[in-house]
Amino acid sequence: MNTNLLMIALVFWLGAWALNEFLVRLTPQNQTIVKAINLFVPVLFGITLLVIWEFVTRGLNVSPILLPPPSMIWARILVSLHILWADFQQTFLKSVLVGFFAGCSSGFLVAIAADRVPFLKRGLLPIGNFVSALPIVGVAPIMVMWFGFDYQSKVAVVVVMTFFPMLVNTVSGLAAASVMEKDLMRTYASSYWQTLFSLRLPAAAPFIFNALKINSTLALIGAIVAEFFGTPIVGMGFRISTEVGRMNVDLVWAEIAVAALAGTCFYGVIALIERKVTFWHPSVRAGRG
């Protein structure tokens, strides 16, 4: 045990905490400074977590098998970039993206169909709501059995997982346009499709983006978990489950860091598009200050 390192961690933590407490109490007039503080405070919190992690694992001599310090994980990322890239390609570019687009678009199309045919809506929606609460990842072994070990089976799992949130959200989004707006469209003598494209789909956009955000995480989870049931010898899920068995925990953490980065970027891209598309929505307008 190294008390000095622990002390450094403690001092850093208290210092960062005090600084954050100080910063959030500032009330500057300048908008740029407000924005900078809003950005800096969470970043400092994140850095503090990393510092505490680093110094506590080193200070208490925690076995690297249990929890490697961040510096060790970073070193591992640098030396195994090619492995990480290959896994990223297999899992993210092939399984997640393809499955995400297929699942979301089919959910969207079925939602439009359900909107057009009230019978379908009344029949499908309760089932869709029910299925959304089910542990759908469980279909992974079945999909692996049907579609083989390669990425096709992961795509299938991702499609099944992303379909229902999209369906349920789009259907409730299509109900979001108010009666008054629909009446206005009627006075314009607009057809079903005209109303759909110029009024109801834009009104449904916040709901659709909500589904896209939920699905971005679900897709990654689905693809990784499906790989636990069988893969060719490449892929993030495969790497995680085998390297854990070989006690290469630092490589596992490196893989998780990549997955986290990919997940966050995926989510961030969708959030950015949402801000551009639903610029009229109160939550976005409020964000602009």
Next chain:
Amino acid sequence: MYERMMNSKLMQGKALPVLIIIGLILVFWYVMAVKLNTPWQLGVYERAGVTEWTNSQFINDTLNQDRPVLPSVHQVAEEIWNTTVLKSPTSRRSLIYHTWITLSATLLGFTIGTILGISLAIGIVHSRAMDKSMMPWIIASQTIPILAIAPMIIVVLNAIGISGVLPKALISTYLSFFPIAVGMVKGFRSPEQIQLDLMHTYAASKSQVFSTLRWFAAMPYLFTSMKIAISISLVGAIVGELPTGAVAGLGARLLSGSYYGQTVQIWSALFMAAALAATLVSLVGVVEKIVTRKMGVRT
């Protein structure tokens, strides 16, 4: 005339469309089962030297294979019946035993997650520094495919001698604290300014405002979040069972089923998991109804 009215009323409601769609799914299922199991059945006939068969015999055989590509619904139902009612619940071959293993991890993880989520929300509502510094990370933590960490948590905790229900529960905890924390932050902030002002005129302290106003205002949010949280803690517990090498639990049933090609076993575990999820969510719904009625909400 009367009958027609009944019909149209039924069609207006939800029950009949849902039943019809479920019926359609069942029909589709059987058609797919026959279709997907046909190649194997033809192989079986060829090896047995059977050259002539009637259609009904063929369909009957495809629907009752030992290891079908897609088991028929009645096979799954039979398997569930055999492994729940006919086996003693303590036997390792009983589905109830495996369900209980998963359920205990789910409930433990859900409980810890709920407590953690509520305490985080209390902190965030009362401290600006916590709000500003932690909220972005709580949201970012959910864009991380956390289930990827599941095998590591299990194996690593196993290595230092912690095994059994706790590691799985920790995964459920991680998954379930998020909806609770976010929902409760919203809920604790839901009292309107006029209500807060009233508390202010009573000279109520922060903790009094919390225990008499904020807590109750947050109840509807709590139950909505708990419904989401309990279904994802079940997912967490199931996935947490995968890397333990198929010992016990619904996840282990899925894994061993996929190792040995026991499709009927996979499907029965899946149906059990679905039933469990539905039961848990509706249980939360029942508690919600009781609590909101106690709080004086009339519906």
